[in-house]
Amino acid sequence: MSTWNPWRGCHKKSEGCLHCYIHRADAGKRIDTNRIIKTDEFYKPIEKDAKGKDRIKSGQLVFLCFNSDFLIEEADEWRKEAWKMIRQRRDLHFLFLTKRIERFSIGLPEDWGEGYPNVSVCCTIENQVRADERLEIFRKLSIRHKMIIVQPMLEKIDIASYLDASIECVVVGGESGKDVRPLDFDWVLDLRRQCMENNVSFEFRQIGSIFIKDHTVYHVQKQFLGAQARKANINYTAVPASSTD
Numbered sequence: 001m002s003t004w005n006p007w008r009g010c011h012k013k014s015e016g017c018l019h020c021y022i023h024r025a026d027a028g029k030r031i032d033t034n035r036i037i038k039t040d041e042f043y044k045p046i047e048k049d050a051k052g053k054d055r056i057k058s059g060q061l062v063f064l065c066f067n068s069d070f071l072i073e074e075a076d077e078w079r080k081e082a083w084k085m086i087r088q089r090r091d092l093h094f095l096f097l098t099k100r101i102e103r104f105s106i107g108l109p110e111d112w113g114e115g116y117p118n119v120s121v122c123c124t125i126e127n128q129v130r131a132d133e134r135l136e137i138f139r140k141l142s143i144r145h146k147m148i149i150v151q152p153m154l155e156k157i158d159i160a161s162y163l164d165a166s167i168e169c170v171v172v173g174g175e176s177g178k179d180v181r182p183l184d185f186d187w188v189l190d191l192r193r194q195c196m197e198n199n200v201s202f203e204f205r206q207i208g209s210i211f212i213k214d215h216t217v218y219h220v221q222k223q224f225l226g227a228q229a230r231k232a233n234i235n236y237t238a239v240p241a242s243s244t245d
Ligand code: SF4
Pocket: 010, 011, 012, 013, 014, 016, 017, 020, 021, 022, 023, 067, 068, 069, 099
């Protein structure tokens, strides 16, 4: 597992961005998150170490642009170069999240075709309005590996009509930090039901810092958010198509 942050900075885009972790972390360091800049690891995937070996070792999953949004406007020109490096490193698998799926086709390489096999695109949604807006676009795009990220989940959301065989997984989680918006376990269970009914894998990634279960409100410390979600033991793995024929 590796990371590649070719640029940093982002603008708040929708309701889910209210307590963005990048903005929060930058505020403490007096960094202007709204300034989008290239980083000094822009060429990381094609860089070599002192022994002439790839800086990112072959076969790894690379988390791309976790200090920004890969599809942000200011990076349109830079992204063309990033795509070239992604194509060059077919021995790596790149994964990015975006709240800007409507910009996906801007600067897409000519040989994208049905999608590069080494790229996973995760469309992030947070409420019903953003789900309908973004997933309608997402479903029409040619992408080999698609995931839906529902985080922070802000309300009960119906995405059943978007759950076809192209979606590899739906990941759900709450918001973390102080004064955040609550996550209701009933919303999570309802989303899980939708995934199971449509045979799409489901992962409960983290509960929220404010978590509601059986009408009781819990305040949970950050270090327990992931563990508590795992403890719920509600993840679901889709049954392979050949087994359901
Ligand atoms: S799109 Fe993502 S990175 Fe950008 S402000 Fe929103 S939450 Fe933060």
